[in-house]
Amino acid sequence: MNVALPTDRDLVSVEQLASRVLAGSPGQPTRVVGAAGGVTALVVRRLMASSSRPVVAIAPTLERAHALVGDLGFVLDPSARIRFFDPGEQSPYADAVPDRRAAQRRLATLFELTRLTEEPAAVVIPAPALARKVVPKERVRARSLLLELASEIERDELIRKLSDGGYLRVPLVEDPGTFSVRGALLDVWGPGAPDPVRIELDGDLVASMKGFDPDDQRSKDELEQLHLPPAREAGFDDQSLDLARDRLRDLCDAVNYPSTKTRALIDDLLMGRAVFGADGFLPAFGDLAPLGDQLPDDAVIVVEEPSAVSEALDAELERAESDAFAKSDEPSFPPEAFFVEREAVDRWLAQHLAVGLCNAPIFGGTEGALQNLAAVDDDTPSLGTRDQTELSRTLAAARAEGGHAASLGPLVASIESFREAGLRVVLTARSTTQAERLATMLRHRDLEVELLECDFDRAPLLSPPRGQPTVIVAVGPLERGLVAPAEGLSLITEEEIFGARSHRRRAKKPGRRKAQQMLEDLRSLAIGDHVVHVDHGIGRYEGLIHRDVGGHTVDLLVVSYAGGDKLYLPVYRLNQVHKFRGGDGDPKLDRLGGQSFARTKKRAKKKVRRIADHLLKLYAERQAAVGEATPAIDDEYRAFEATFPFEETEDQARAIDDVNADLELPRPMDRLVCGDVGFGKTEVALRAAFRVAMSGRQVAVLCPTTVLAQQHKLTFDGRFAGYPISVRV
Incomplete structure (x- = not known):
């Protein structure tokens, strides 16, 4: 294999390129060819190591921007900060329900951009984002909160600021952008934060701030500071709402929109309802600003394939004009409210140190800063890299x-x-x-x-x-x-x-799933439902009350028992109760402090013991049976499992290991693999079938329906392609 890339150009290393870039001046960009594969990440890494300036990397497409984030995650130290701004693929003129989570990710990134002078980082931006306008950094900073341990803030003022910032008040915090209040305790989950935080107030003093698991409510480490970016792009303070009301009315009057529809539209938007096309009215709450203006003035710009970036930028602006024309007879803002002019992007780029990374040389005009980055000459050096x-x-x-x-x-x-x-x-x-x-x-x-x-x-x-x-x-x-x-x-x-693989989100641990199921069980409770307490037995749920205990308001579940007795259970002991799931009809209530539930548990334990004794005898007989062991795992099997087009989940990998261990024992396998649809049970069976078939034996797969048998045949044919294994139905 020829390792070197044939070139008659001067060959430069990444370190030499970084030195040239940092020694340059704005408006005089550095160009290089032979930049392929993951070399963009190496260039960003070297620039960050050689200077304290933030580095902004621009990729041609959203897909390549995601790839660059992954590359940077590998080449940079784990402590390095990587920020990714995703403008989304949805046009502001689309009649679609706003994506609240996507908006929160944008706001979290914009908030982090305001702090780049404190903590230098790499920022990755897809080309279409350069054309977009966003919430200005001044408004993002003004609507953000900084809470510090032992600082003072009134509870009602904190609630008002969170509401103005677009946070939703809910009974229980489960999602980013929400908060709940229970007396002196305030739970809040900021956009971009891995976990929610529980704030305890002592009067107007912030007594403690601790992260907690949203599934089991367990506290984590205490925090000294807490940054809370806004949770919505539209401001909901009085000034923003008054401005939005006037602008929306003018917008509707300009197209003679019916007054009843105008009032409904204004009411929906000012109330924060997720109506179709709401993103198209964001400028009503305040002017937007170019994304480039939110980036540090001293940032170094790295442009991957400048010619492709230029084309993507032009395509985004053309789409904006087309979408705006299609909405011209409806209340809508003009394209300049959401998008910048192409010349503005060139002017912004000309104000920074910039380097263009081209794979192949492109000879052409130099009109505009982006085209100037792409236009190389015979003296342009080469990094001499190629992809795989x-x-x-x-x-x-x-x-x-x-x-x-x-x-x-x-x-x-x-x-x-x-x-x-x-x-x-x-x-x-x-x-x-x-x-x-x-x-x-x-x-x-x-x-x-x-x-x-x-x-x-x-x-x-x-x-x-x-x-x-x-x-x-x-x-x-x-x-x-x-x-x-x-x-x-x-x-x-x-x-x-x-070959390509799909990458799943890490599954929750079983303990967390169990806790989540328990909380969901309790959320479905209605007054009058029957519940079971771990010690006191069956009672009737009477609702949630608030009591002052030692100067603090505590939430208590009320459970009534036979004889009119009542149990007051603090919410932090939710794990002691669960919803009753018996047969038809109302169950008999136990007496608080009585012996009826204890006797019921004792009888149940005796039955469980009899069943356990029977199972132990049965499994002892099965363990004594003689079978044929499958040969040990070899490289053929390792290569087969390596081409599984998904990352194994933790539970799936454990099931595969257990089945493989069973196959190598000299006795018949006796294992049941359980899991919901789509959780990977078929792959567990595929790998077991592969090992047995490759050892020269037959495998039978039993299916409940003919359709499922045909589906499995297609799956087995695809995975076993290239191997001497015949699959039949």
Whole structure:
């Protein structure tokens, strides 16, 4: 494999490029070609290491912006701050319900942008965002709150500020952008925060601030400071509402909108209702400002593929004009209320240090700052990098021809080529399980492999000495591999080896799910419903009351029992009760402090003991049965499971491990795998079937319906393609 990229241009390293950029001046951009794959992240990393300036990276599309965030997450230290502004793909003229969570993510990022001078960071922006106007930083800062431990604030004033900032008052905080009040306790979940915070007030003094788990309500570490960005882009203070009322009325009068519809529209928007097309009226609450104006004046701008960024920007502005024309006979703001002119983007870019990263040279005009970044000449240097497309195609062809394990041969050959050229080879995986799987397969091919998990030093890894013999397998979110001869580095992602994978959100722990189910159970309670207390038995739920206890207001659940007795249970002991789920008819109430519930529990325990004795005998007989053990896991199986197009959930991985352990025992397997639809049970069966079939035995899969049998056949055919396994119905 030819490692070097053929070029007759001067070859520069990432470090040399960063020095040229920082030594330049605004309006005189630096250009470079041969910038492919994940090299943008390496450039951003070097700029951040060489200067205290914030770095703003602009990608052509939303997809490539997400990829760049992943690349930065791998090359930067875990403590580095990465900010991503997502403008959303929805036009402000679309008749759609506003996405409250998306708006909160934008506001959280805008708030963080106001603090970049305090905490330098990398900011990633897709090209369409440059065309958008956003809530100005002055309004974001004015509508944000900073609470400090031992500071003073009146409870009612805090409630008013949260309401003006767009926070919703709810009985129980479960989502970002909401708050609840219970006497001296105030729970609030700010946009962008990982968890809600419980604030305890002692009069007007902030006595404590602790994060807590929204599922089980358990407190976490205490906080010294709490930043709360606004939760809605529209302001709901009196001044903003008065301005919105006047602007909306003028907007409707301009198109002779019926007065009844005008009043309804104004009422809905001023009340904060999520009506269709509400995002299109955001300028009524205050003028918006260009996104570029929210970024630090001393920021260094890195533009990935400037020509593609220019095209994406033009396309966004053309779409804005088209969408605005389609709404011209309805109340709507003109495009300039939401979008900036193309020339304004060029003027903003010309005021900063900027570098254009082009993969291939483009010779053309230099009109405007963006085009100027893309227009290279014969003297433009090259980074000499290339992506791993060639390797990815070679491995895909090998998998198609000889099965998944067949790709290991070409992969090892490529690794040897990189090493012979003096490059350090780093392979990345998104999970520790996948990294260990990959490392094991490479070690079986006589390669010396070092496994690095999440917390490792990036500096020696990405700035290596040449001729490093060890192959590195590292856990990280790298999206795009590359070959960088000038850096002495070759990065290869797991997707480039095994094919594309979908990445699921991490599932909640079972304990959290149980707590969540318990809370949902209690939220469905109505006065008069029957509940069961862990000690006192069956009672009747009478509602929630507030009592002053030691100068603090405490929420209490009231449960009545036989004889008119009542139990007052603090809400922080919710885990002691659950809703009664017996048969038809009303159950008999237990007596508070009586023995009837204790006797019921005793009888139940005896029945459970008899069932347990029977099960123990049954399982002892099954353990004595003799079966045939399946051969141990080999690289063929590891390559097969590595190509699973999803990341295994924690429970799914545990089920697979347990089934594999059963297969290697000399007795029949006796295991039941349970899970909801879509939780990955079929993959557990697929891997077990693969091991048994590849050992020369038959596998039968029983299905309840013919349709499901046909569906499973298609799934098995797809996963077993390239292997000598026949699938029939």
